[in-house]
Amino acid sequence: MSAFAHREVDVPATLYSIETVQIEFDTWWNELGEQKPETRFAFELAVVEIATNIVEHTHRAEGTSGRRFHLELDADETSITAQFADNGLPSNIDLSTVTMSDVEAEGGRGLALAIAALHSLEYRFEDGRNIWTLVCLR
Amino acid sequence: MTSIDVRAEGGGVVLVPSGRLTVVTAPQLRETVANQLVSGQQLIVVDLSSTEFVDSSGLGALVSCLKSARQAGGDLRIVAPTEQVSMVLRMTNLDRILQPRASVDDALRG
Numbered sequence: 001m002s003a004f005a006h007r008e009v010d011v012p013a014t015l016y017s018i019e020t021v022q023i024e025f026d027t028w029w030n031e032l033g034e035q036k037p038e039t040r041f042a043f044e045l046a047v048v049e050i051a052t053n054i055v056e057h058t059h060r061a062e063g064t065s066g067r068r069f070h071l072e073l074d075a076d077e078t079s080i081t082a083q084f085a086d087n088g089l090p091s092n093i094d095l096s097t098v099t100m101s102d103v104e105a106e107g108g109r110g111l112a113l114a115i116a117a118l119h120s121l122e123y124r125f126e127d128g129r130n131i132w133t134l135v136c137l138r
Numbered sequence: 139m140t141s142i143d144v145r146a147e148g149g150g151v152v153l154v155p156s157g158r159l160t161v162v163t164a165p166q167l168r169e170t171v172a173n174q175l176v177s178g179q180q181l182i183v184v185d186l187s188s189t190e191f192v193d194s195s196g197l198g199a200l201v202s203c204l205k206s207a208r209q210a211g212g213d214l215r216i217v218a219p220t221e222q223v224s225m226v227l228r229m230t231n232l233d234r235i236l237q238p239r240a241s242v243d244d245a246l247r248g
Contacts (some may be wrong), residue, residue, distance in 0.1 A: 015161060015162050016162065018157075018160060018161060018162055019162055022158065022191070037171075037222075038225070041221065041222040041225050041226075042225075044191065044222075045191075045226065047195060048160060048191075049193060049194060052161045052193065054162070055161075073185075089157050100231070101199075101230075101241075103231050103232055103235050104201070105198075105201070106202045107139075107194070107195075107198045108194075109194040109198070110193070110195075113226070113229060113230065116229050117229070132231060
């Protein structure tokens with residue numbers, strides 16, 4: 001067990017890569033030795049929601065051919081962090097306007113859930129890459 | 139999700155999805171419920187005791203299946219969600235329309 005476990009994965013921007021992300025997350029979490037299930041539930045949920053958002057945005061915007069995303073999972077004494085970087089088109093997202101969908105809605109909850117699950121969620125487009133940074137306090 | 143076990147019981151059909159219910163596997167749940175409704179089943183019980191993880195796509199599938207069941211004159215009831223699933227239901231307020239039952243028997247009785 002380590003308080004500072006690090007893991008990276010680089011995968012095609014396709015739906016099946018989300019399974020790969022969760023398998024990597026499992027391994028990283030076990031190495032981390034974090035004990036609080038609620039922290040895991042929240043952070044894993046946010047990681048999966050952002051991975052799904054990247055894949056779906058890529059698919060809608062330009063198709064998935066040649067598109068990949070890179071995920072780094074890190075921890076220090078006070079926080080756990082996930083950073084996604086992808087080579088897709090810029091995302092037109094204003095996180096300050098995201099709200100939770102009505103209970104009757106069949107979709108539109110992903111980003112709202114990620115925001116609710118995290119201490120902070122940031123998005124920026126930099127050097128031709130979409131960068132998402134997810135932070136939970138330990 | 140590795141599988142959805144399906145069994146007829148007490149006037150309804152019980153589905154037991156195991157593993158993760160995400161954007162990858164949610165279509166499998168939608169298809170299974172649709173097939174049951176087409177074949178005349180009206181009471182769909184989704185036993186979530188083996189569903190270790192759900193995301194917004196999995197929730198969307200449950201809401202969609204609930205609507206389909208009600209449009210067919212029936213209902214969809216969920217049973218025994220795991221801790222992660224319970225948390226996500228609370229975060230989205232979906233526990234108001236998908237009120238978990240403690241057991242399959244409870245769900246079949248109403």
